[in-house]
Amino acid sequence: MSQAPLLQMRQIDKWFGGVHAVSHVDFDVRAGEIHALIGENGAGKSTLVRILSGAIQADAGEIVFDGRKLHMRGPKDAEAAGIAMIHQELSLCPNMSVAENIFLGSEPLGPMRTVSWRRLRADAESYLRHLDTPIDVTRAVEEYGIATQQMVEVAKVLSRNAKLIVMDEPTSALTDTEAQRLFEIIRALKAEGVAIVYISHKMEEIYELADRVTVMRDSHWIGTAEASDLAPGQLIEWMVGRKIETLFPKRSVELGEELLRVEDAVLRANDGTDRLLVDHASLSLRAGEILGLGGLRGAGNSELLGLLFGQFSHADVEVCLRGERVRIGRPSDALAQRIALLTNDRKTTGLVLSMSVLHNMTLASLKRMGPTPLVVPREEVRAALPLRQRLSVKTASLDIEVSALSGGNQQKVALAKWLMTEPDVLLLDEPTRGIDVGAKAEIYELMNELASQGKGILLITSELPELVEMSDRILVFHRGRITKELRGEEMTQQNVMAAAMSGASSHA
Amino acid sequence: MSTRGMITVAMAFAMVAAVLAGCSAPERGDAGGTQTVVSTGAGPAGTDAGAPEALAYPEGYECVFNADCGWQQEAATKEMNSALSTQPEIHVVFGHNDPSAYGAYLAAQQEGEGREEQIKFIGIDGLAHEGINYVRQGSLDVTFYYPSGGPEAIKAAVRILGGEKVAQNIALGTKLITAENVDSGGEEMPPDEMPGWETADVLDEGDLPQLSGDQYLIGMSQCNLAEPWRKQMDADIAAAAADHPELKVLFKDAQGKAETQQAHVREFIDQGVDLIIISPLEAQPLTEPVEEAMKEGIPVIVLDRKIASDNYTCYIGGANVKMGREAGKWVRRQFPEGCKIVELTGLMTSTPAQERHEGFLLGLNTPDSELGTEAPAVEPAEPEAPAEPTEDDAAVEPDANAAATLTEEAPAEEAATE
Amino acid sequence: MPEDREPQEAPETVDGAEMEEAARRLGPRNPVLRFLSQNRGVTALLAVVILGALFTPQRGVNGPYLVNVITGHAEPLRDSDGAWNPPRFLTTKIHSDVLYEYAEYGLLAVGMTLVILTAGIDLSVGSVLGIAAVTFAYLLIARGTPPAVAIAGAAGMGTLCGLINGFLVSKLHLQPFVATLAMMVAARGGAKVISGGYKIQAGGADWYWVQGDLPEFMTWMVSPSYGGFLRPVTLLFIVSLLVMVVVVKYTRFGRYLYAVGGNEEAARLSGVPVTGTKILAYSLCGFFAGLAGFCNACRTGLGNPEAGTTFELDAIAAVVIGGTSLAGGRGAMILTLLGALIVGYIDKALSVNNVDVAYRLLAKGLIIVIAVVIQSRRRTN
Numbered sequence A: 001m002s003q004a005p006l007l008q009m010r011q012i013d014k015w016f017g018g019v020h021a022v023s024h025v026d027f028d029v030r031a032g033e034i035h036a037l038i039g040e041n042g043a044g045k046s047t048l049v050r051i052l053s054g055a056i057q058a059d060a061g062e063i064v065f066d067g068r069k070l071h072m073r074g075p076k077d078a079e080a081a082g083i084a085m086i087h088q089e090l091s092l093c094p095n096m097s098v099a100e101n102i103f104l105g106s107e108p109l110g111p112m113r114t115v116s117w118r119r120l121r122a123d124a125e126s127y128l129r130h131l132d133t134p135i136d137v138t139r140a141v142e143e144y145g146i147a148t149q150q151m152v153e154v155a156k157v158l159s160r161n162a163k164l165i166v167m168d169e170p171t172s173a174l175t176d177t178e179a180q181r182l183f184e185i186i187r188a189l190k191a192e193g194v195a196i197v198y199i200s201h202k203m204e205e206i207y208e209l210a211d212r213v214t215v216m217r218d219s220h221w222i223g224t225a226e227a228s229d230l231a232p233g234q235l236i237e238w239m240v241g242r243k244i245e246t247l248f249p250k251r252s253v254e255l256g257e258e259l260l261r262v263e264d265a266v267l268r269a270n271d272g273t274d275r276l277l278v279d280h281a282s283l284s285l286r287a288g289e290i291l292g293l294g295g296l297r298g299a300g301n302s303e304l305l306g307l308l309f310g311q312f313s314h315a316d317v318e319v320c321l322r323g324e325r326v327r328i329g330r331p332s333d334a335l336a337q338r339i340a341l342l343t344n345d346r347k348t349t350g351l352v353l354s355m356s357v358l359h360n361m362t363l364a365s366l367k368r369m370g371p372t373p374l375v376v377p378r379e380e381v382r383a384a385l386p387l388r389q390r391l392s393v394k395t396a397s398l399d400i401e402v403s404a405l406s407g408g409n410q411q412k413v414a415l416a417k418w419l420m421t422e423p424d425v426l427l428l429d430e431p432t433r434g435i436d437v438g439a440k441a442e443i444y445e446l447m448n449e450l451a452s453q454g455k456g457i458l459l460i461t462s463e464l465p466e467l468v469e470m471s472d473r474i475l476v477f478h479r480g481r482i483t484k485e486l487r488g489e490e491m492t493q494q495n496v497m498a499a500a501m502s503g504a505s506s507h508a
Numbered sequence B: 001m002s003t004r005g006m007i008t009v010a011m012a013f014a015m016v017a018a019v020l021a022g023c024s025a026p027e028r029g030d031a032g033g034t035q036t037v038v039s040t041g042a043g044p045a046g047t048d049a050g051a052p053e054a055l056a057y058p059e060g061y062e063c064v065f066n067a068d069c070g071w072q073q074e075a076a077t078k079e080m081n082s083a084l085s086t087q088p089e090i091h092v093v094f095g096h097n098d099p100s101a102y103g104a105y106l107a108a109q110q111e112g113e114g115r116e117e118q119i120k121f122i123g124i125d126g127l128a129h130e131g132i133n134y135v136r137q138g139s140l141d142v143t144f145y146y147p148s149g150g151p152e153a154i155k156a157a158v159r160i161l162g163g164e165k166v167a168q169n170i171a172l173g174t175k176l177i178t179a180e181n182v183d184s185g186g187e188e189m190p191p192d193e194m195p196g197w198e199t200a201d202v203l204d205e206g207d208l209p210q211l212s213g214d215q216y217l218i219g220m221s222q223c224n225l226a227e228p229w230r231k232q233m234d235a236d237i238a239a240a241a242a243d244h245p246e247l248k249v250l251f252k253d254a255q256g257k258a259e260t261q262q263a264h265v266r267e268f269i270d271q272g273v274d275l276i277i278i279s280p281l282e283a284q285p286l287t288e289p290v291e292e293a294m295k296e297g298i299p300v301i302v303l304d305r306k307i308a309s310d311n312y313t314c315y316i317g318g319a320n321v322k323m324g325r326e327a328g329k330w331v332r333r334q335f336p337e338g339c340k341i342v343e344l345t346g347l348m349t350s351t352p353a354q355e356r357h358e359g360f361l362l363g364l365n366t367p368d369s370e371l372g373t374e375a376p377a378v379e380p381a382e383p384e385a386p387a388e389p390t391e392d393d394a395a396v397e398p399d400a401n402a403a404a405t406l407t408e409e410a411p412a413e414e415a416a417t418e
Numbered sequence C: 001m002p003e004d005r006e007p008q009e010a011p012e013t014v015d016g017a018e019m020e021e022a023a024r025r026l027g028p029r030n031p032v033l034r035f036l037s038q039n040r041g042v043t044a045l046l047a048v049v050i051l052g053a054l055f056t057p058q059r060g061v062n063g064p065y066l067v068n069v070i071t072g073h074a075e076p077l078r079d080s081d082g083a084w085n086p087p088r089f090l091t092t093k094i095h096s097d098v099l100y101e102y103a104e105y106g107l108l109a110v111g112m113t114l115v116i117l118t119a120g121i122d123l124s125v126g127s128v129l130g131i132a133a134v135t136f137a138y139l140l141i142a143r144g145t146p147p148a149v150a151i152a153g154a155a156g157m158g159t160l161c162g163l164i165n166g167f168l169v170s171k172l173h174l175q176p177f178v179a180t181l182a183m184m185v186a187a188r189g190g191a192k193v194i195s196g197g198y199k200i201q202a203g204g205a206d207w208y209w210v211q212g213d214l215p216e217f218m219t220w221m222v223s224p225s226y227g228g229f230l231r232p233v234t235l236l237f238i239v240s241l242l243v244m245v246v247v248v249k250y251t252r253f254g255r256y257l258y259a260v261g262g263n264e265e266a267a268r269l270s271g272v273p274v275t276g277t278k279i280l281a282y283s284l285c286g287f288f289a290g291l292a293g294f295c296n297a298c299r300t301g302l303g304n305p306e307a308g309t310t311f312e313l314d315a316i317a318a319v320v321i322g323g324t325s326l327a328g329g330r331g332a333m334i335l336t337l338l339g340a341l342i343v344g345y346i347d348k349a350l351s352v353n354n355v356d357v358a359y360r361l362l363a364k365g366l367i368i369v370i371a372v373v374i375q376s377r378r379r380t381n
């Protein structure tokens, strides 16, 4: 028998109003192990680890850490005990600099017990270099994209020298390469004896990293096992309570007419430089087609979607839609042309967190619901219910604030909002971010269904299997340009990676 | 569960505490907590009140409601609403200024039960377009004219600049204005006699000196021009100075800030003015600058509110206690048997409100022998007082079609009482 | 201890005990209690009215009723000739007074709610009230125009000020605090320019042409009609409020207010006309400030250029006490009515008891804190 576990959580129980988020869960973690915590959206994973990090208090149960019983009144207590956490919803101060964020609450002090700005900067830079993210640490966090912010979060946690690090879906915003870099760091931490609690919906990651796996479902503990003892099918069955035959359903759709043609689209950076974020990109999307857009972060694919939707106030674009030329300068133009964009960051650009689930779902469709300026609650509910059902949004009611939903369920709400607009062209940027296996399958099914109805989809995803399996064709971006087109047999994860990394020089 | 309970209890507690704390006051016999007489020394009558024994409403005269309206008409309307709904009997409303009294009148009128007919409304200030107007309309029963002291200040200035010595403290009187006498300019009420104080008459004794220099510069610092009465003061000074081409008056407005007014005085000194007139916002902060000016040899005339030392050339004012006192006496004469009074005070942290309140109590406590009667015997004596007829008329002078206005009154009142 | 356990099944259906527990955690069973625990604003208002009933005096008796009952000073509820003499809070006059006295603040708060929902603030409403009051009085009293023209003038002046605010905030991207602060100063100046610095009133100063009497219309606006309970001014406030309750809850514009206040970028990307929404919100706020100015002029019988000074703070207080968040995106119009009534009733209870102003301020401060604490607790739960 090995020594006592580093962390023991016993009979943890938590209610939110009438929702039982965690019910009598036991959970333990050994020193130096990577312990994956998985389960469906809304299973209670984030709630459990937020209790562990002191962000919220459990209604009942006890936590024993490092041989001592913890009395957690706030995050400070957890930090003092040696527990650090990366939250699912990023929790940085957007207007403070990267360096300040990394050391928030534990700033290095100079001789006069004042903050030593020089050391603050130098240390922050070294942590980020370690993470292969050499950015200007004096700039405000909000100036960087969500992936970089995620890396800042990681740096922040590393700086705390914790004995246990909790990571709640750290890779959901990272590309493959970035994720690989993170895994190296996690392994290095493990070698130093740091224990990691790792939450993710990506099966490959679990098998790549985890020593043990704990599964939760419907607020309950379901089981804990060595990762090597657990076959993927078994794991999924524990998670969703049923078998899932095929994750990526096959389909055969006759491609129709050309739906959307983009010629030489250009997007300049709005920071004074004349850098081209999208550099003369041209593409053509046919009805019924799912066109994958591959590329590293900042390669221009996300930016192209934004441009096509009129997201940028300093740029507009002319496209050929259903055979007609239209100019798109504002989101409302795009909406009028039945284009929808699911952005890759639900918290800042996808949802209005203070509004209810229902109102978020209908926000983009209000104009279509009737000719009068009135909104009719009954109509709204009628439009929302099927989508809630279809996407299995787990919520106590449609009227609660969307911020009270689990991360994956928030993502489903964001997706539902756009599906409700019944778009012809659907621009999807990381549509399954943070969504559990079961619901993912459902969303893939839905995408196929839309395609078969003659809609066109532009798909960006950092999960290569998803990109390869779902797309009819893949365009790979490199430094703002489309450098490669992959079809049929050529569409493999290796080819996409190779093209994304090296631009035009790659060969199938 | 328990927190909700706690909050409810706390809320109940807060209200109960506030209500109890405030309510015990009227039962103690004096309305409100600020009734002890504060002898600020600013008022001529207050200074010789003798022992600092607390003044109170006399037997028979009951203050049934008392509220600090901060000089605001809206606040007065609101408080009067409350008074009307709790007090079945109200005989007199004493407003510390005309808008307060008028606001109370509107409250009674808007209640729609005709109670405004049964209540006497008393105001103070008697500005042409406010109090006088309200008296003429029949809203107020009486108002007491608050002289600005502006014309007197210019007279004093001419004498001082001409090398004469003027009395250091000059008390101003008031005028009682009712519907009967409003068109004749009101009834003069000269200041009470007090040791160390002269009346404004001394300024008219003997001819004004002929000023030799070609141009004299006078600095006038007003504490807050947003108040209509102070606007009137500036206008009075300007009008009086216009008769003396050799005087040039520089007007400044401190907009209610003591620091600004301190700066004014220093600027005047630097500018080398020949004389300073100041109507201070507060006594303490302006004492030092005024003393500085005096040290520089610049005479200073202080208007309305005093400074905290005796180091000034001439002070003109002190009508606040007088007006309150006359109001009190008027009530005594109207209701010799006693009555129920609502007092709507000005901002009780300010000296004018304190003095008007104090004066009112003094007036109510006046022994019968000193009351004077409504007897016309007094009347002829009063107008003989050689007051400044021109200035006063300017202030009280009704507009040309005053008579017409008066007669058009009736239909409006009919409509109001419907 | 077993470290790796066999997987257990999550209970398939939620069992009875679990349902019971969930229901218990949702609050009291009794529908009335449940409503009260979920709508704390209403509870607070009820508490205030009940406390008011117990602590207001009877007619002709000084001191709180409850205290008088305890000390034996209370009059019988029914006096000798059979007429009722309850504590004053149980009479209609008090309630009609509260609504009437709060009508101006209420109108300002209605507009303020719209702006605060968009995560903005309008500091200029007090001054806009002033300029509108003066405009109204100028047109009606000094120029003798028909009342309708004067009302349109006041409302138009208010709307214009609001429009400028909206333009500064949404087009020039000034911070709402700064933009409306500028308007607060400017509108006050404008009010003084129009009125020449004097109160405009019948029989007033002679530099403008003046009607002899207080126009009948102004008196009518504030005299009890409708069964002696409501005055036209009160009615104007109530109708405005009800209309805006519907607008905020049941129109696209209303929904957009929340979206813009909650997350402007997400709203824009959902096709919400952010600029238009803000401009309309500020314009409506100005419009209601204009109506409030018209009410003020009728209530005081004159156009006072100083009218409405610091009213913006009372309006903001009413909104916040109701529970609308200053951060924007959360709240409701009906809550503002509650907020206004809570402040109004507390003020009234203290006023009829003839409580010293100092204590009233103290109580008001306490109430604001308590109300906001209640609201914020609800959010974190």
Ligand SMILES: Nc1ncnc2c1ncn2[C@@H]1O[C@H](COP(=O)(O)OP(=O)(O)OP(=O)(O)O)[C@@H](O)[C@H]1O
Binding pocket: A016, A017, A019, A020, A021, A039, A040, A041, A042, A043, A044, A045, A046, A047, A048, A088, A394, A395, A396, A403, A404, A405, A406, A407, A408, A409, A434, A436, C381
């Ligand atoms: N602040 C809150 N208020 C009310 N309910 C909440 C709140 N936070 C979480 N919940 C509810 O608790 C349950 C568990 O949520 P939790 O965030 O722990 O899920 P999760 O397992 O992390 O899901 P995901 O994979 O989607 O992130 C959900 O039903 C959620 O709606």
Ligand SMILES: [Mg+2]
Binding pocket: A045, A046, A047, A088, A168, A406, A407, A408
């Ligand atoms: Mg989660």
